[in-house]
Amino acid sequence: MIRKLFRNARITTPIDRGIPLSGSKQGDVQVFERGALYCLNGTIKNVGTEEEVFASLSPGEVNQEIDCRGLCLIPGFVDPHTHMCFTVPREEEFLMRLQGADYLEILQQGGGILSSVRAVRAASDEELFSATLKHALSALRLGTTTLEIKSGYGLNTTTELRMLQTIDRVGRETPLDVVATFLGAHAIAEEYAHDPGGYAELVIEEMIPAVAKQGIARFCDVFCEEGIFPLAESRRILEAAKGAGLEIKMHTDEIHDPGASALAAELQATSADHLLAAGEENLQAMAARGVIGVLLPATAYSMRKGYAPARKMVEMGLPLALATDCNPGSSYTESMPFVIGLAVYNMHMTVNEALVAATLNAAYALNMAETVGSLDVGKSADFLLLDGKTPAILPYRAGVSPIVKVFKRGEEVS
Ligand SMILES: N=CN[C@@H](CCC(=O)O)C(=O)O
Numbered sequence: 001m002i003r004k005l006f007r008n009a010r011i012t013t014p015i016d017r018g019i020p021l022s023g024s025k026q027g028d029v030q031v032f033e034r035g036a037l038y039c040l041n042g043t044i045k046n047v048g049t050e051e052e053v054f055a056s057l058s059p060g061e062v063n064q065e066i067d068c069r070g071l072c073l074i075p076g077f078v079d080p081h082t083h084m085c086f087t088v089p090r091e092e093e094f095l096m097r098l099q100g101a102d103y104l105e106i107l108q109q110g111g112g113i114l115s116s117v118r119a120v121r122a123a124s125d126e127e128l129f130s131a132t133l134k135h136a137l138s139a140l141r142l143g144t145t146t147l148e149i150k151s152g153y154g155l156n157t158t159t160e161l162r163m164l165q166t167i168d169r170v171g172r173e174t175p176l177d178v179v180a181t182f183l184g185a186h187a188i189a190e191e192y193a194h195d196p197g198g199y200a201e202l203v204i205e206e207m208i209p210a211v212a213k214q215g216i217a218r219f220c221d222v223f224c225e226e227g228i229f230p231l232a233e234s235r236r237i238l239e240a241a242k243g244a245g246l247e248i249k250m251h252t253d254e255i256h257d258p259g260a261s262a263l264a265a266e267l268q269a270t271s272a273d274h275l276l277a278a279g280e281e282n283l284q285a286m287a288a289r290g291v292i293g294v295l296l297p298a299t300a301y302s303m304r305k306g307y308a309p310a311r312k313m314v315e316m317g318l319p320l321a322l323a324t325d326c327n328p329g330s331s332y333t334e335s336m337p338f339v340i341g342l343a344v345y346n347m348h349m350t351v352n353e354a355l356v357a358a359t360l361n362a363a364y365a366l367n368m369a370e371t372v373g374s375l376d377v378g379k380s381a382d383f384l385l386l387d388g389k390t391p392a393i394l395p396y397r398a399g400v401s402p403i404v405k406v407f408k409r410g411e412e413v414s
């Protein structure tokens with residue numbers, strides 16, 4: 001039995017009351033100025049002021065005591081949207097975009113996502129694993145302790161399944177909790193360029209049954225966008241995925257508004273992500289149906305077309321989560337601290353709203369809030385020590401990581 005007591009910490013954590021935090025509660029956190037956290041075999045047994053936690057312990061109960069030296073202690077980040085299973089970065093494309101080239105046009109000309117597909121198809125299992133591992137370990141050093149990774153650079157059944165196996169292996173061979181998402185509907189595979197409907201059929205008839213049988217992916221996602229997967233096809237893919245037992249999420253209204261967030265509301269997707277172009281009525285529908293809005297401000301930063309209207313979303317009671325969207329095209333970063341900085345500076349979220357969005361609400365966006373996302377009793381002891389007094393150090397130390405230590409299940413992992 002490993003009984004660890006972390007003491008002398010300035011603890012800030014959302015409190016999980018069984019639903020994501022939204023509206024005036026989006027930034028609801030509890031602070032213990034001189035706090036302590038007690039865990040048994042990696043599970044939180046008590047958290048509170050030192051006085052409270054010490055009083056609950058019997059003599060000799062603790063077998064390891066750690067003095068946190070007054071540092072700020074917060075839950076580990078949950079990154080609920082990444083595409084970090086890829087092999088080759090796309091620097092040339094980045095330079096083209098800096099000169100004004102359009103993201104969707106690059107894709108339509110066979111670059112963008114499709115160039116990552118060619119590289120992933122050509123990579124060996126080992127190459128794909130080591131490239132993905134590199135990004136996952138970078139995320140861990142930057143404080144992410146639970147991580148979603150999507151497939152979607154395979155676009156044929158064999159490579160999509162291979163990507164999901166790789167993602168699963170990252171979860172088994174690192175301390176991270178990894179959630180795999182099937183994203184066969186990420187782009188139309190090159191060999192179907194003249195038959196996009198045929199590709200959607202392939203996703204529905206062949207890939208989804210194979211993915212369900214493989215049993216690794218928890219979610220199915222669709223890039224619902226004009227000229228990629230239109231609304232009607234997205235609906236068919238998501239309904240097939242639900243029927244096969246997968247949970248669903250969507251890339252919604254990233255560039256245009258085809259009504260994707262309304263569909264996410266109708267199908268009661270776990271989350272609708274991006275929401276840069278989403279109309280107000282659709283956002284209201286999401287709020288009413290309990291769909292989490294996942295905002296990806298590092299993508300907005302890189303695409304340079306403005307940020308999602310986070311303040312308006314908070315006011316309408318839509319629960320918000322934050323994610324990196326780590327991918328080689330539109331957001332090449334694993335840094336949740338950077339994302340929190342952008343959320344605070346450019347989307348005008350408060351520090352506490354952004355913290356909740358990067359922890360508890362992000363856990364809800366993965367249906368993982370029973371075990372991670374806050375420092376509640378019974379959850380995994382996943383937390384960070386920051387070189388500061390409060391979580392404000394995260395946006396304040398712009399471009400620099402204030403993370404001193406990362407703990408997963410009570411063990412120091414970085
Ligand atoms: N929009 C689609 N997928 C990613 C980009 C992937 C890529 O460009 O490789 C996104 O969320 O932005």
Ligand SMILES: [Zn+2]
Nearest residue numbers: 081083251325
């Ligand atoms: Zn994405």
